[in-house]
Amino acid sequence: MKQTKKLLALLLCLGMVAGLAACGGGTQGTSDSPAPESTAPAGETTPADTEEPAGEAATDPDSIDDNMTSADNTYQVAFVTDVGQLKDKSFNQGTYDGVKLYAAANDLSYKYYQPANGNEATDDDRFDAMQAAVNGGADVVVCAGYLQEAALTRAAIANPDTKFVFVDGYPLSDESGNVLTNVAGIAFKEEQAGYLAGYAAVKDGFTKLGFSGGGGGTNPACCRFGYGYVQGANAAAAEENVTVDMNYSWQYGSTFQPSSELQTMISGWYANGTQIVFACGGSMFQSISAAASANDGYVIGVDVDQSGESDTVITSAMKGLSDAVQWAVGHVYDGTWDEIGGTATSLGVNDNAVALPTSDDAWRFETFTVEKYEALYQQMVDGTLVVDDDYTKLDTTDWSNLTLTVI
Numbered sequence: 001m002k003q004t005k006k007l008l009a010l011l012l013c014l015g016m017v018a019g020l021a022a023c024g025g026g027t028q029g030t031s032d033s034p035a036p037e038s039t040a041p042a043g044e045t046t047p048a049d050t051e052e053p054a055g056e057a058a059t060d061p062d063s064i065d066d067n068m069t070s071a072d073n074t075y076q077v078a079f080v081t082d083v084g085q086l087k088d089k090s091f092n093q094g095t096y097d098g099v100k101l102y103a104a105a106n107d108l109s110y111k112y113y114q115p116a117n118g119n120e121a122t123d124d125d126r127f128d129a130m131q132a133a134v135n136g137g138a139d140v141v142v143c144a145g146y147l148q149e150a151a152l153t154r155a156a157i158a159n160p161d162t163k164f165v166f167v168d169g170y171p172l173s174d175e176s177g178n179v180l181t182n183v184a185g186i187a188f189k190e191e192q193a194g195y196l197a198g199y200a201a202v203k204d205g206f207t208k209l210g211f212s213g214g215g216g217g218t219n220p221a222c223c224r225f226g227y228g229y230v231q232g233a234n235a236a237a238a239e240e241n242v243t244v245d246m247n248y249s250w251q252y253g254s255t256f257q258p259s260s261e262l263q264t265m266i267s268g269w270y271a272n273g274t275q276i277v278f279a280c281g282g283s284m285f286q287s288i289s290a291a292a293s294a295n296d297g298y299v300i301g302v303d304v305d306q307s308g309e310s311d312t313v314i315t316s317a318m319k320g321l322s323d324a325v326q327w328a329v330g331h332v333y334d335g336t337w338d339e340i341g342g343t344a345t346s347l348g349v350n351d352n353a354v355a356l357p358t359s360d361d362a363w364r365f366e367t368f369t370v371e372k373y374e375a376l377y378q379q380m381v382d383g384t385l386v387v388d389d390d391y392t393k394l395d396t397t398d399w400s401n402l403t404l405t406v407i
Contacts, residue, residue, distance in 0.1 A: 061097035061322065064104050066112070074137025075111035077103045077329060080129045082145030083119045083282075084256050086112060090282040091256075091321070094304050095144045095167050098325025106333065111136065119255045126151035134159045140332045142167060142325055146219060156180045163337055165328045167321065168221050171344055181342035184331070186324050189348030190221050192380055193317035194228025194278070195235075195387045196356050197300050199376060200315060201276055202236035202244055204368040206298075209233055210247045210274045212266060212288055214281020216254035220391075225280045225302065225317060227391035230404060237401035247274060248394075249407040258286035265407075270295035276314060278302070285309065307362040314364045320353045349380040 066086065068075075079099045081092045096112055103110035113129040115121035126148055133141045134155070140163040143152050153172045156164050163182050166172065170185040201209060211229055213222040230246065237244045247269050252262035266277060266288050276298040279288040285299070285306060292299045292312040301307070301316030324347060331337045347353035355377070357363065358370050379385035395406065 059101055059104060061100050064100040066096070066100070068110060070109040070111075072137075075109045075133070076137060076139050077108050077110040078133035078136065078138035078141045079110070079112040080126065080133060080141060080143045080148065081112060081114045082147065082256075083121065085283065086114065088283050089306065089309055090285065090303050091168075092144060092282075094321035095142060095325055098322035099142055099329070101322060102326040102329045108333075109137075119257060123150040123154075127154050130155035130164075131158070134162050138162060140165060140329055142329065144168065146221070152183065153180065156183045163332045163341065165325065167325065171342055179342040181338075183342065184328055184337075184340040185344050186328055187344065187346050188221065188319040188324075189346060189354055189387075189389065190224040190317070190319060191228030191231070191387045191389045191391070192348050193319060193354035193356070194225040194230075194280075195232035195380075196228075196354075196373070196376065197278060197315055197317040198229040198232030198234075199236040200232075200356065200365060200368050200373060201300065202233045202240065202242075203372070204314075204365040206275045207237075207242060207244045208246075208273045208275045209244060210266070210269050210277035211249070212253060212262070212277055212279060212281065212284060213250050214253040214256040214284055215250070217250035222253075222280050223391040223394075224389055226278070227389070227394050228387050229278050229280075229300075229317070230394065230399070230402065231387060234399045234402040241401075243401050243403060245273075245403045245405070247405050247407055251407060252287075253281045253284050256282040256284055258283050258290075260287075263287035263291050266291035267295055270297040276300060278317070279306075280317075289313070305357040305359075305362050307357065307364065315356045315362070318355055318357060320347065324353065349377060 077099050079096050084092055086092050086096060099110055113133050115125040115129040117125050130141055130143065130151060142165040144167045146168055148166065149172065152164055152166055156172060157174055157180065160182055166183055166185045168187060170187060172180045172183045174180060211226050213226050215222050226248065233244055233246060251265060252259050262284060269277065270291060274297065277288055278300040279285040280302045285301060289299050289310040289312050293310065297312065298314045299310065299312045301313050303319055303321065304316060305318060306316045307313045328340060331340050356373060363370060
């Protein structure tokens with residue numbers, strides 16, 4: 001893999017500290033990333049094949065104001081949020097961090113727009129937010145989450161001169177089937193991050209695991225996270241010659257929000273022996289970590305390094321939202337949009353785009369070491385370990401060393 005012009009020098013690179021999170025995404029346009037030093041398949045581009053955007057900052061995004069005031073009341077880089085809060089310490093926040101970092105580094109104005117009606121937002125609400133961003137002067141509108149698809153298609157058709165970045169997304173087309181070249185779909189190989197988390201947990205001695213996912217089972221990104229998690233746990237159990245148990249549920253996660261019902265369910269899991277739960281659904285983390293705290297349980301975070309949110313967090317299955325956004329927005333301003341517009345970008349280990357955090361503060365495993373993790377990661381990079389992304393096989397697979405209970 002190219003080492004000098006690596007675009008997604010994410011939080012990983014062996015010292016990955018922070019990431020950036022309700023799991024959105026789709027299955028379209030997420031074919032495998034190219035092997036090191038190869039070119040991407042037709043219709044797909046990856047950050048490793050392009051130049052680094054000029055002016056990318058290494059600034060702490062928390063030091064950049066969420067709300068800036070433009071002298072002429074126009075905002076060049078816009079963000080339209082997914083469901084949930086802007087500061088969700090997950091999907092929305094991680095994506096907006098990328099917007100702020102790129103804008104601050106390049107002296108650009110920026111603004112976020114939240115669709116009306118919160119978690120009950122309609123496609124019309126999302127379109128109105130996108131159109132407000134365009135009317136407000138946006139050169140590029142970053143849209144987070146698979147729920148944006150219908151509104152984003154409409155906005156891209158109505159505003160052909162505006163560029164749109166579809167995070168956890170894929171190429172979109174108009175009613176005639178023509179690909180919308182002003183939309184860049186950026187997706188991730190969540191199954192790889194999920195595998196790393198499940199494998200590490202079992203290798204560290206956990207034998208009773210849980211998975212609680214967002215989107216009600218209809219969110220492809222969360223489905224990939226969960227399927228990878230099961231694969232990793234089963235593989236580690238086979239190596240250790242043990243059988244592990246896993247509760248697996250989409251209940252109470254359709255809106256990615258915390259709830260008393262979710263906390264009660266997860267508390268019941270812990271009370272009945274579950275040791276660690278993968279909290280795969282943005283703000284659902286709040287209910288799951290609260291249940292863990294009350295029951296001496298542990299949590300696996302998602303999308304970003306959530307170790308700073310709770311002492312219950314053992315690790316986090318991360319994807320590089322901030323860096324991916326900076327990379328994509330950079331293509332608007334360096335004149336290379338044609339390289340990603342209308343194409344599918346799928347980011348995984350070969351792009352340093354998915355990982356577990358390995359900083360001293362975030363690495364909380366007791367027996368599974370960073371060195372063993374790095375060796376496993378390298379197996380994915382060189383192709384000796386391939387993680388399946390077809391999550392439709394979850395219920396039909398005969399797991400050799402894992403008893404899966406779907407709730």
